[in-house]
Every structure is written in structure tokens, then in C-alpha cells.
Amino acid sequence: MATLALALDARTEDRLLADILEHGHRIAARLGTAREVVAALDAPATGSIDVVLVSATAQTLGAELLAACDRRGIRLIALASDAAERAHAARIGLHEVLAADAPWAEIEAQLGAGDPSLPEPRPAQPAVRRGGTVIVVWGPAGAPGRTTVAVNIAAEIAALGRSVVLADADSYGGSVAPVLGLLDESPGFAAACRLGGGGGLNRAELERVAERYPAPPGALWVLTGIGRAERWPELGAEKVAATIEACRDWLEYTVVDIGFCLERDEEIASDLFAPRRNAAAVAALAAADHVVAVGLADPVGMSRFLRGFAALPEYAPMASLSVVINRVRASAIGLDPHGQVRQTLRRFGGIEQATLLPHELNALDTAVLEGRTLRDAAPRSAVLAGIRRLVTEELVPGAGQPQRRRMRRRRCGTAR
The missing domain is CATH 3.40.50.2300 (Response regulator)
Known part of the structure; x- marks a missing residue:
């Protein structure tokens, strides 16, 4: 009892x-x-x-x-x-x-x-993937654009008519809520973790603690993150894993925005049972079906990205990987920035395919200022076009591009 x-x-x-x-x-x-x-x-x-x-x-x-x-x-x-x-x-x-x-x-x-008389829940087995698809968005330190990519991936999946929840699991301070103009006084992901740790997380509870981002093409659910970094102990490994599995059973797609650090801090801590700052990121990667790795297109950003990317297969053994390099611009890399980025990825990371997003400051500033997705704030932006290709070609199987209906033009003037 x-x-x-x-x-x-x-x-x-x-x-x-x-x-x-x-x-x-x-x-x-x-x-x-x-x-x-x-x-x-x-x-x-x-x-x-x-x-x-x-x-x-x-x-x-x-x-x-x-x-x-x-x-x-x-x-x-x-x-x-x-x-x-x-x-x-x-x-x-x-x-x-x-x-x-x-x-x-x-x-x-x-x-x-x-109740201590009840058996502890068994951890989820990563080898068995049932229910929806979990997409985890990771990037190294230096603000490479993880949240921007995660938010717009979720929005594009919703626009395809698929049900999706965007979860902010960044233990260093979530930013999904301000990006989307949502109130974050009561972090939904932390509340879901609290319920998931006690085995009380179900569809009704998820819909109660999540917020709804309305969009004409397709609305999405949002589990907002912790606004203050000192609340990171609420995101324990078992709680995060249970929450992600509940989201997997709830909707077709779960997009998780995680923190930058992948260090397993158990090795530097004397208390083996204390909560871990990076446990949320590690647990999310272990549950991922697909990992989107985001890097920044400048010498420092590329160096950080390649070092962290090499460790991803260890943390996400069951996941397929996609690479996104953000803010590609000649002013930081030199002539032919796209060619230089692809050559660097191929030479130092063995990465043959990557989505390169241009440095389109006006579109991104407009979206942040208005608290909306790129689809809503800047639908013709090149950044959105790149994210849309990533979603339709790599993340959502069978989505493809909508077929254009061929229109026969009626010739005006005299008949032949």
C-alpha cells in the first residue's frame, strides 16, 4: 500500500x-x-x-x-x-x-x-516498433536551428493530412512554445512525463495537457517544453520513454525536439541513481525511428556537427538518419557554398546525401515575429521548400509530391 x-x-x-x-x-x-x-x-x-x-x-x-x-x-x-x-x-x-x-x-x-507493492513497469523494447513513427530532431551546440526544423517538419506532416504531435524535450530550456506563439506557463511535456512515469498517461490525458496549433492545411498538437532550465529533473529517462511510447500509440507521427548534449553523465557522477541532465535526449534517441541531424553551415558549426554526428548511431541504433545543414551562405563558407558543404560532409563524415537550407533571414524573422510556422508566415520561402522535400522524400513514406493536373489550353483566335 x-x-x-x-x-x-x-x-x-x-x-x-x-x-x-x-x-x-x-x-x-x-x-x-x-x-x-x-x-x-x-x-x-x-x-x-x-x-x-x-x-x-x-x-x-x-x-x-x-x-x-x-x-x-x-x-x-x-x-x-x-x-x-x-x-x-x-x-x-x-x-x-x-x-x-x-x-x-x-x-x-x-x-x-x-504503491511499492506494484511491479515497476518494464522498459520499452526498442527492437519492436508498433504504432506511429517517432522522428527526433538533434543538433550540436551553437543554435543550428533544431527547433525551427522540428516545428516546420511537424507542420508539413500535418499539412499532408497526417496526425502529428510536436514534443519539446529539450532539457536545457524549451523554445517550441515561443516560436509558435503559445503560452508555456504549464509545460505540457513535463506534465505528460509526470503522468507517464506513473502509468496514467493515455489519449485523454495527452489531449488535456497538449496544446493545439491551428493551421488551415492541418492543425498539430504541441507538448510545450520547460521554460526554466532548472526544471530539467522532471524529464527523467523512464518518464520520457513512457511519454514517447504513449504518443506513438496516440497519433501517426511524433516529432521530438531534443537538447544538444549527448554525453552520458553517469560516468562523471557519484550517485548512480540521481536524475541525469541529458537523459531526455538519450531516451528520445533510443526510441526514434528516424533522426534528423541539423548542422550550421560555417566552419565552427560544421566541426561541431561532424563530431556529434559520428556518435548518433550509438544512441539511436534502430533509427535511420537524415542530415540538414542550415544557413548555407557564401559569406561564411566562400564561393560555391553548396558544393563546399557537400564536399566537407562527404570527406569528413561519409555523408552522401543532405538537405541544404539557404540563409533566408527575412522569412525566418517573419515567422518568429508572428509566432507561426513558415507555411503560415512565408509559404514561398526556399527554406520551407527544402524542409518540404525532406518530409515528402525521406520522412513520410509514399507522400511524394502532389501530381499536377494537366490543363489543356484552348487556343484563342481563328480556327485552323
């Missing part, structure tokens, strides 16, 4: 106390404020806590408590008595919110993640 810490108002606690004990659960602490709960999590006297059950008020629920529970792998459930308390929970990124008058059976159904 689960061990609980309570921070409830007196009326709710009195209503639930008998049911908690009757069903065999243990109460480690009964507290009054969020700070007291955080302190209790580290107190030896309370022992191991599986679930924290709190009222969704500003006094008993805060971002500090949520972060403390995430760092320790403790499930946090809030009981809200009105819409204002639900909004408060959403602002700090907590989506496990039930009504304050919910029956104990409904609350107990949310405790499974904290």
Missing part, C-alpha cells in the same frame, strides 16, 4: 482520513503548508513517501513543492474546490488535479504510481 503525506484543509482531511486507513494506506505526515511538506520529504522520521496529497491552494501547493516531488520521484495530487484553485495548479505545471469532494475510490485510483 502507499505511504502518504497530507496537506489538506480540515474538512477534506476529516472526510478522507477513515478511508485512507481503512484501505491499508499509511500516513507519514499531516501538515499545513507547502514548506512544511517540502521539509517533511527530507525528514528521516517520515520515512519513504510515495504520494503527497494536498489542497490546491496557494498555501499548500506551490512550484517549490512540485519541484521537490519531481526530484524525488514522488507523485503529487491536488484537490481543487473551485476553478481558481484548478487554475493555480495549472500555472505551476500540475495537471493531476481532482475535485475536492471526489470520492476516495477516485483518489485511490491515482495512487498506483506510489
Whole structure:
């Protein structure tokens, strides 16, 4: 059975106390404020806590408590008595919110993640790929354009009539939300990871925590990323893997924007069970069916890209690889920039095929300024044309280019 810490108002606690004990659960602490709960999590006297059950008020629920529970792998459930308390929970990124008058059976159904008697979920086997396709977009340090490419890949897949979700799994600070003009007060991907780690992530929950980017050709779902880098412990390896697998079962395509660093930091850490900063990227690559590697077309960017690209097969053994080189321009490379980039890729990386995107600053600035995709903000841009070819020729099998209907022109003038 689960061990609980309570921070409830007196009326709710009195209503639930008998049911908690009757069903065999243990109460480690009964507290009054969020700070007291955080302190209790580290107190030896309370022992191991599986679930924290709190009222969704500003006094008993805060971002500090949520972060403390995430760092320790403790499930946090809030009981809200009105819409204002639900909004408060959403602002700090907590989506496990039930009504304050919910029956104990409904609350107990949310405790499974904290029940030590239940077996731990078995990790997904990467050799078996069922459901939708997972496309992971990676690039080295130096802002090569990972997010721009990921956003527009997702938009082009949606425009083909395929269902797609764009997930921001960058543990160094997500940027998908501002690029698309979406609010990121409540990171959807972190919320999905929290549910996925407890086995409670399904289609209904994904649609609840995801946002919808409306576009006339085809809308797409978006799981926004963490806005503050210090929240990276919320993106644990098992949680990320479970979330990606849930997305795979949900929609046809999942496009994941990850961070730049592929270092396995277990080798430099003394605590082997502590969360890892780069675990989200490593877990996403392990689950990928296709990896799009993005590099920057200048001497420094190409050097960083080639060094990181060589390690990708180790992290994504089941995935096929596509290469995108961004901002190709003569001012940074010299005469014939396309030829020089292809020669460098072939000589130092053994890469025979790559998508080269020009340095089209006006189109990209317009899209960022308006918070829209290139298809919506600059539909005739050369950058969009390159990404569209990548999608139709490499990422979406059988998509191809739409066949043009031949039109017979009627000749004007006198008949022959």
C-alpha cells in the first residue's frame, strides 16, 4: 500500500482520513503548508513517501513543492474546490488535479504510481516498433536551428493530412512554445512525463495537457517544453520513454525536439541513481525511428556537427538518419557554398546525401515575429521548400509530391 503525506484543509482531511486507513494506506505526515511538506520529504522520521496529497491552494501547493516531488520521484495530487484553485495548479505545471469532494475510490485510483507493492513497469523494447513513427530532431551546440526544423517538419506532416504531435524535450530550456506563439506557463511535456512515469498517461490525458496549433492545411498538437532550465529533473529517462511510447500509440507521427548534449553523465557522477541532465535526449534517441541531424553551415558549426554526428548511431541504433545543414551562405563558407558543404560532409563524415537550407533571414524573422510556422508566415520561402522535400522524400513514406493536373489550353483566335 502507499505511504502518504497530507496537506489538506480540515474538512477534506476529516472526510478522507477513515478511508485512507481503512484501505491499508499509511500516513507519514499531516501538515499545513507547502514548506512544511517540502521539509517533511527530507525528514528521516517520515520515512519513504510515495504520494503527497494536498489542497490546491496557494498555501499548500506551490512550484517549490512540485519541484521537490519531481526530484524525488514522488507523485503529487491536488484537490481543487473551485476553478481558481484548478487554475493555480495549472500555472505551476500540475495537471493531476481532482475535485475536492471526489470520492476516495477516485483518489485511490491515482495512487498506483506510489504503491511499492506494484511491479515497476518494464522498459520499452526498442527492437519492436508498433504504432506511429517517432522522428527526433538533434543538433550540436551553437543554435543550428533544431527547433525551427522540428516545428516546420511537424507542420508539413500535418499539412499532408497526417496526425502529428510536436514534443519539446529539450532539457536545457524549451523554445517550441515561443516560436509558435503559445503560452508555456504549464509545460505540457513535463506534465505528460509526470503522468507517464506513473502509468496514467493515455489519449485523454495527452489531449488535456497538449496544446493545439491551428493551421488551415492541418492543425498539430504541441507538448510545450520547460521554460526554466532548472526544471530539467522532471524529464527523467523512464518518464520520457513512457511519454514517447504513449504518443506513438496516440497519433501517426511524433516529432521530438531534443537538447544538444549527448554525453552520458553517469560516468562523471557519484550517485548512480540521481536524475541525469541529458537523459531526455538519450531516451528520445533510443526510441526514434528516424533522426534528423541539423548542422550550421560555417566552419565552427560544421566541426561541431561532424563530431556529434559520428556518435548518433550509438544512441539511436534502430533509427535511420537524415542530415540538414542550415544557413548555407557564401559569406561564411566562400564561393560555391553548396558544393563546399557537400564536399566537407562527404570527406569528413561519409555523408552522401543532405538537405541544404539557404540563409533566408527575412522569412525566418517573419515567422518568429508572428509566432507561426513558415507555411503560415512565408509559404514561398526556399527554406520551407527544402524542409518540404525532406518530409515528402525521406520522412513520410509514399507522400511524394502532389501530381499536377494537366490543363489543356484552348487556343484563342481563328480556327485552323
